[in-house]
Amino acid sequence: MAVSSSSAKKVTAPATLGREGDAGVDPILAGTYPFEVGDDVVTGWHFHELHQLEYAFEGTAQVETAAARYLLPPQQAIWIPAGVEHCTTLSKVRTLSVFFHPSMGLDAGEHVRVIPVEPVVREMILHAGRWPITRTTSDPVIDVYFETLGRLITDELEHESPLRLPTSEHELVAAAMAYTQEHLSEVTESSLCAAVGTSERSLRRAFMAEAKMSWRRYLLESRLLRAMALLAQPDGTVLSISLEVGFESTSGFTRAFRRHTGETPHAYRRRVRPARALSASGPR
Numbered sequence: 001m002a003v004s005s006s007s008a009k010k011v012t013a014p015a016t017l018g019r020e021g022d023a024g025v026d027p028i029l030a031g032t033y034p035f036e037v038g039d040d041v042v043t044g045w046h047f048h049e050l051h052q053l054e055y056a057f058e059g060t061a062q063v064e065t066a067a068a069r070y071l072l073p074p075q076q077a078i079w080i081p082a083g084v085e086h087c088t089t090l091s092k093v094r095t096l097s098v099f100f101h102p103s104m105g106l107d108a109g110e111h112v113r114v115i116p117v118e119p120v121v122r123e124m125i126l127h128a129g130r131w132p133i134t135r136t137t138s139d140p141v142i143d144v145y146f147e148t149l150g151r152l153i154t155d156e157l158e159h160e161s162p163l164r165l166p167t168s169e170h171e172l173v174a175a176a177m178a179y180t181q182e183h184l185s186e187v188t189e190s191s192l193c194a195a196v197g198t199s200e201r202s203l204r205r206a207f208m209a210e211a212k213m214s215w216r217r218y219l220l221e222s223r224l225l226r227a228m229a230l231l232a233q234p235d236g237t238v239l240s241i242s243l244e245v246g247f248e249s250t251s252g253f254t255r256a257f258r259r260h261t262g263e264t265p266h267a268y269r270r271r272v273r274p275a276r277a278l279s280a281s282g283p284r
Contacts, residue, residue: 030146031133059093
């Protein structure tokens with residue numbers, strides 16, 4: 001699905017659309033591709049010529065673009081418009097991607113978004129798994145199905161989930177973000193400034209200008225997104241995860257988690273953990 005590279009590569013969604021120019025053969029406008037990985041995989045920077053929706057059954061994925069880093073937890077989907085350069089990190093995931101050709105006229109937008117998936121759309125995604133993007137024949141009835149699914153999905157893009165963090169090419173801010181991610185459980189503003197060689201005043205000014213949020217807000221949201229990824233895994237208790245991401249108490253973690261997501265860590269874990277049982281009819 002992807003190519004590891006130091007520069008962005010165009011990746012044709014598995015073996016597709018080369019048939020567009022074949023005489024007498026209709027193009028494959030849309031289709032699906034299942035993906036399952038047991039270990040952590042980093043794709044490298046790449047882009048597709050198709051719009052991509054990736055739905056996670058279990059495990060977590062992170063997608064980074066030039067503007068932000070996005071978390072994809074189980075039972076949600078990430079929308080990646082055609083041509084957007086991105087790098088994906090997959091951690092013990094099982095996903096199904098749905099690809100759409102730009103000629104289908106979907107209102108795809110210009111940036112990546114994580115969106116909730118309504119039950120009816122989830123069932124349509126599961127059903128679409130029987131039509132791989134690698135198939136050799138086109139069918140107008142199938143095309144109408146994918147067009148309907150695509151329009152339902154793009155109608156939801158305005159309901160983006162708050163599952164992203166800003167990124168920056170500013171040298172100081174990028175260094176501060178990297179150090180924060182690497183030392184999430186124990187980092188403080190003073191230790192960060194000492195590590196990147198700046199004053200607290202300079203850090204605050206640069207961070208707000210570049211990231212459009214304070215560093216403390218960035219730290220909080222980083223901890224919560226890391227916690228969401230860990231809660232989706234089979235190991236670890238809510239207490240151990242809260243300590244691992246830097247919260248001093250379970251009660252403080254629960255309050256912050258509920259404000260950010262609208263549910264408690266326990267409720268979130270119950271919702272995302274039974275993904276395999278709920279999607280038994282999905283791709284393998």
